[in-house]
Amino acid sequence: MVRLACADRPDVLCLQEVPVWALGRLEAWSGATAVGAVAARPMIGPLPIPAELGRRLTELDNGLLRSAFTGQANAILLAPGLRVLARHVLVLNDRAFRRAQARALRLDPVIRLAWAKERRVCVAVRVGLADATTAVVTNLHASKSADERLPDAELLRAAVFADALARPDELVVLAGDFNVRRERSRSLAELTGPDWGFSEAGAGIDHVLVRGAGSAPADVWPEERRRFGGRLLSDHAPVEVAVG
Numbered sequence: 001m002v003r004l005a006c007a008d009r010p011d012v013l014c015l016q017e018v019p020v021w022a023l024g025r026l027e028a029w030s031g032a033t034a035v036g037a038v039a040a041r042p043m044i045g046p047l048p049i050p051a052e053l054g055r056r057l058t059e060l061d062n063g064l065l066r067s068a069f070t071g072q073a074n075a076i077l078l079a080p081g082l083r084v085l086a087r088h089v090l091v092l093n094d095r096a097f098r099r100a101q102a103r104a105l106r107l108d109p110v111i112r113l114a115w116a117k118e119r120r121v122c123v124a125v126r127v128g129l130a131d132a133t134t135a136v137v138t139n140l141h142a143s144k145s146a147d148e149r150l151p152d153a154e155l156l157r158a159a160v161f162a163d164a165l166a167r168p169d170e171l172v173v174l175a176g177d178f179n180v181r182r183e184r185s186r187s188l189a190e191l192t193g194p195d196w197g198f199s200e201a202g203a204g205i206d207h208v209l210v211r212g213a214g215s216a217p218a219d220v221w222p223e224e225r226r227r228f229g230g231r232l233l234s235d236h237a238p239v240e241v242a243v244g
Helices: 020-030 051-058 095-105 109-117 149-165 186-191
Strands: 012-018 033-040 072-078 083-091 121-128 134-141 171-177 206-211
Touching: 012 020, 012 134, 012 171, 020 033, 020 051, 020 072, 033 083, 033 121, 072 121, 072 134, 083 149, 095 109, 095 149, 121 149, 134 149, 149 171, 149 186
Parallel strands: 134 171
Antiparallel strands: 012 072, 033 072, 083 121, 121 134, 171 206
């Protein structure tokens, strides 16, 4: 899947739900520089396990077990010639944030417990570009919840995080699995409005928002482009955006 996504040599590729065991292999698969952050560690029940053991257990039935034992990570892949100048990680649903949002949103106790079950992160890198300018690229995977206000709150938190890192007039890319749709998201409406100034969101829950440069509309891969050997390689279609 990584080799296919990198076949046309994108400058930046943002990945979510990467098995933890795969983090160390991304550079060999892609030919790019990989910057990762673990969201959920490999576990059996409450017990942490080595990443390789998680991989071997999951191989018994990848479709059924998915990330049950492998854990999950986010990663940003950067093409040769782009330099990593700094790396930052934010836990999107840490205890303090959940507690504050639970009060503000008057969350049901069941929703609160479910929100705490799976750690979600946002990883950001400052990138040195070929023209000697810099950019902040942010990759997040927001929580999936029956209450859509929770991923919406995490999205806005990630945007504040990226905005705080960015210098005035610096290119900012906010990308990932937001788990919200533009038709129902207050945060997306704010971020793509005049105050925040990000580009328009596309359809679906996977987005690439750009500020500080022109960008083309999102191009979502058709199903046939992400098939290999007769198999559909992901349940999420890659989303491409040309910047500049």
